[in-house]
Amino acid sequence: MADLLDFPGLENFLRAALAEDIGTGDVTTTCCVPEDARSRGVFRAKESGVICGIGLIARVYALVSADVAVKPLVADGAHVAKGDIIAEIEGASRAVLTGERVALNVLQRLSGIATRTAQAVATVSGTRARIADTRKTTPGMRVLEKYAVRCGGGSNHRFGLSDGILIKDNHIAAAGGITNAVNAARLNAPHTLKIEVEVETEAQLDEALAAGADIIMLDNMTIPQMAAAVARVAGRALTEASGNMGDRDLREVAQTGVDIISIGALTHTVRAMDISLKF
Numbered sequence: 001m002a003d004l005l006d007f008p009g010l011e012n013f014l015r016a017a018l019a020e021d022i023g024t025g026d027v028t029t030t031c032c033v034p035e036d037a038r039s040r041g042v043f044r045a046k047e048s049g050v051i052c053g054i055g056l057i058a059r060v061y062a063l064v065s066a067d068v069a070v071k072p073l074v075a076d077g078a079h080v081a082k083g084d085i086i087a088e089i090e091g092a093s094r095a096v097l098t099g100e101r102v103a104l105n106v107l108q109r110l111s112g113i114a115t116r117t118a119q120a121v122a123t124v125s126g127t128r129a130r131i132a133d134t135r136k137t138t139p140g141m142r143v144l145e146k147y148a149v150r151c152g153g154g155s156n157h158r159f160g161l162s163d164g165i166l167i168k169d170n171h172i173a174a175a176g177g178i179t180n181a182v183n184a185a186r187l188n189a190p191h192t193l194k195i196e197v198e199v200e201t202e203a204q205l206d207e208a209l210a211a212g213a214d215i216i217m218l219d220n221m222t223i224p225q226m227a228a229a230v231a232r233v234a235g236r237a238l239t240e241a242s243g244n245m246g247d248r249d250l251r252e253v254a255q256t257g258v259d260i261i262s263i264g265a266l267t268h269t270v271r272a273m274d275i276s277l278k279f
Contacts, residue, residue, distance in 0.1 A: 004076065005055050007143045014060055016140075017102045026098040037093035039279045043107070045080045046274035049115035052076050052151040053107045053144070057087055060103040065095035077114070077151045089277070100277050109141075110148040111273035117152025117266050120250055129254035129261050132157045132240075136264035145267045157262055165189055166217070168198045178204060182211035196240070205229055209236055217262075219243045223252055230257040 004010070043057065051074050058070035068091030080086060089096060120131045131154040137145045146156045158164040167181045175181035178197055185195050196215035197208040208216055209232075218229050220243035230239050241258040246265025253261055 003055075004053065004144065004147050005059060007147070009143065010059070011063070013140060013144075014056070014063055014102070014106075017106070018060070018063055018099070021102050022098060026094070029094050029097045033093050033097065035094065038091065039093040039096055040088070040090045041096065041277055041279040042085045043087040043089070043104075043275060043277050045082060045084045045086055046276055048079070048081050049111055049273045050118045050152050051078045051080055051086055051107075051111050052114035052148040053110035054087060056106050056110075057089070057103045060106070061089070061091070061095065061099045064099040065092055067092040068095050068099070079118070086275070096277075096279075104275060104277060105272075106144070108272035108275050109138075109270065110144055110151075111275065112270045113145055113148035113267055114152035115273055116270055117149045117154040120261075120263060120266070121153040123250045124254035124261065127251075127254035129241075129258055130155045131250075131266075132260050132262045133266050134242075134262050134264040135160070136268040138267070149266055154266065155260070165193050165195045166198070167196065167213075168217075169200070169219075172198075178207045179211045182208070182213055186212070198242070199229075202229070202232070205232060209233065213237055215240055215260075217242050218258065223256060226253065226256040226258060 054072045054074060054076055061068040061070055068089065071088040073088065074080060074086045117131060124131060133146055133149040133154060134157050146159065149156060165185045167185065172178055172181055175184060182195055182197060194214040196217055197213040198217040198219050199205045199208050200219050205216060215238045216233060217240045218226050221229065226241055233239055238259045240260040240262055241253050242262045245253065245261055245263040246269060250261060
């Protein structure tokens with residue numbers, strides 16, 4: 001798993017987040033806290049979960065002030081219990097207070113994604129199904145959020161539109177059918193890109209298989225329909241269950257034999273993990 005801190009664009013993202021929060025200055029802290037005050041504090045998990053983004057605390061504070069030291073006590077992907085201290089911080093009180101919200105916002109959101117992903121992965125344990133994310137991410141945070149999915153034990157679907165061919169209902173309509181769309185994709189795309197086709201019916205499934213699709217996305221199907229589709233594919237392509245999977249019984253879906261379960265809710269409907277900073 002690549003180190004989150006190595007991803008390009010990270011510093012620009014954090015600078016923008018700090019500028020959004022601080023504006024022309026942290027007036028509360030400047031008015032109330034002496035300039036020479038120093039503080040020590042801890043970041044504490046207020047609920048159990050999976051930590052993600054621990055290294056971002058130090059990166060945020062490095063952009064706020066050189067007079068702040070952060071010591072992470074756990075690594076990304078660590079399962080922590082309620083009450084666990086996950087990092088220590090020491091330095092100029094004003095700087096610690098000014099950077100607090102941005103550091104927590106990112107850490108809490110990414111840890112929430114990692115935690116929800118880990119729960120989904122545990123639910124399908126022992127089946128062939130892998131849990132994957134989608135492109136339904138927060139604008140500007142895709143790299144971070146997809147990293148969080150991996151921290152939770154999940155897999156990444158394509159990162160962007162250039163990473164793979166996914167022919168959905170509107171593409172099918174615009175191309176004049178599944179066969180036309182798949183044939184055009186094979187003619188125009190590099191041979192290194194796999195072709196995935198979204199299907200909703202048995203007829204569409206048969207057409208996609210006949211056209212040579214590499215992956216079949218089973219969209220909004222019932223459990224019996226998914227099981228029948230997997231049997232019909234019979235290993236000729238990978239199968240992916242999709243469509244409101246965040247609200248489905250994932251164990252039941254996995255037991256149909258699908259290879260992948262893609263869940264947009266991992267990133268677009270996530271509850272932030274409760275983490276606090278206390279002096």
